[in-house]
Amino acid sequence: MPRKKAPTTKIYVLDTNILLHEPLAFLSFKENDVVVPMTVLEELDYIKDSKKDVARDARVSIRAMEDLLHDATPEDMIQGVSMAGMTAGESAPTGTLSIFTDLTMDASQQVFTSNENDNRIINVALHLQKARAPRQVVLVTKDINMRLKAKGAGLAHVEDYRTDQLISDIKYLSKGYHTFEGDFWSNVKSVDSRTEGRDTIHTIPRKVLPEAYINEFLLDETGHFAGLVESMDDETMDVLDLGYERLMGRHAWGISPKNIGQALALHALLDPHIDLVVLTGPAGSGKTLLALAAALEMTVERNMYDKIIVTRSTPEIAESIGFLPGTEEEKMAPWLAAITDSLEVLHKNDENTKGSMNYIMEKANIQFKSVNFMRGRSLQNAIVILDESQNLTASQLKTIITRCGEGTKLICGGNLAQIDSNYLSAVTSGLTYIVEKFKNFSGSATINLDGVVRSRLAEFAEEQL
Template structure:
């Protein structure tokens, strides 16, 4: 049992899903003590050898804890081993990490007598709460039902893991654009405009939009102005005048935008200075179609890149890809049907649709890859389309982003309302994380496509169901 300290720190009891969501989460509690029940170690041990997509995260967490605890005696392990020196900056941990043996607890100390793992972890937290009455014991879990059970069993403090959450509600997520009510120029008191080649750049006061960030689009309700924030200083914003009609007139691989959201997305996708484009929005808003059309335009028509790599991750891939026949690309085909569907749409008016698709896939060197096999690669001079990225954690997305070498453009698309992972929600998804983390990076742009253009049926379903 962890030693009781005189200082007013807390004791955090971690559930397994916290360490699967962020393997080094036990280092994120600053001056507070962390307790990992033996049941959690058993669950990690089972998961690390499984074919689940979180097996690697389990192994990383186990290795990190072993690195910290390998010199500790059994007594020190139960009392708590200091985590001092295991982190950097203000958030570096100064508390201790201990292992709580929850197997030998007498039944009189157990609220739940059934041997389910969740119940044993809750019993551990309740036992610590009763034994260390002067300390605040907090159970941290991403399992909503487990939080309800713990509260109902008498645990005073139960929390979700929020250390990696940059926003508290998905409605606060950056959309990539700001819409002014009325006319944009009514908001501007002073402006200094200049011409650079064909471009007109306006320098306006920062107070017009204090929260502006680089590559944020500016629109107004009168549809008379469309601009892009190019530079942000302490007092001024440099805004590139795009022109509403010119923006709507963008074209890629034979398609034109159906709404202003798609127009902004297409502009960002075709901009060679932007290395990361993040497209969010509901099903049917055109994320995959726009990404593919822009990729084909830049690879085939403009020869700006050498190839297109299409990848995605779903919880089933790690377990199910093996039994499918054929090469890796053939195995991936069922999960990447969205891409082939979009290719059919782009070439539906051709005389021989299948022939056109085969020709373009060879001409653009389109490759289908599983995200599980992206680790360790260095991708040069390519366009990488990462589809369904809402199902990835921040650490998984970091693995993919860091694969991108010189001259590579990454397009991440996803719908935060369609998360399949058991360990993620809209606010903890890696997609949400990178939207907020990269919004001030001059080499990235985020666009939220909020209009469903697939069909009136899809639009009605998105609004009403």
């Protein structure tokens, strides 16, 4: 067990799901001590050899702990090995990491007598809370039920792991646009306008919208103004006048926007200077259809990209994909039916819909790939459509974004109300994380599509169910 320290530092007991969510999470607790129960190591050992999509994360976590502990004696492992020097920066850890041998705990020290893994980990936290008083012992887990059990068993401090959580409530998530009350120009006292080619740019005072960020769209309630924040300094910001009617009149691959949200999304999707477009919104708001229409327009009509790569992650892909017959693309087909459905919609008026779809898939070089096989690749001059990205963690999304090479555009779509992962919520999803992290990046744009245009049935279901 960790050496006795001043009561100001805490002891954090980590559950397995924390290390699967972020493999190097044990380095995130600064001056505090971290305890990993032996049960957690056993679970990681089981997972690292499995076919689950978190097997790699388990291996990374085990290797990182081995790097720190490989020279430690058995006594050091119990007492705690200093993590100082493992990482640099202000938040670098200075506490210790220890392994607690909960497998040999006496029955009299245990609150739970059943031998479930969660119960054994909670028993460790309860034992340390009693043995190490007055130091605060905190159990960290993403399992809500386990948090409830621990509190019910008498553990004073139980927390979720939130170092990658940038907002406290999903209502604070950036929408990608700001709507002014009334007329836009009634909010602006002074303006300096200039023309660059066919574009009109307005320089307005920064105090009009102090919280503005690059590539944020500006609208007004009257429906007469639409602009885009191009640049800013401490005093002023440059707004590109997009023109409300011009935006609504744009089209891609025969698709025209049905509302201003779709028009903004289409503008961002077709802008060659924007490398990352994030589309959020409810089911039926047009995320996949707009992304595919824009991708086909830029690949086939404008010849700006060489291929379209469509990928998505579902929790069961890693285990189920191997049982399906055929090539990787044929195996992925059931999970990427949303894309083929959208292709069908885009060509429903053709004389031979099936023939048109096959022709376009070959012409645009559309490839279906599994997220699991994206690691290590370098994608050049392609459009990557990442569907259902709300189920990915921040580290998984980082893996995909860092695959994008020169001339590649990434489109991430997701509905934060449809998260399937056991350990993610709307505020901890990787999709939420990149929306907030990239909002000040000049090469990215975010649009929240809030209108359901699929059908009146889908719209009613989204509102009432």
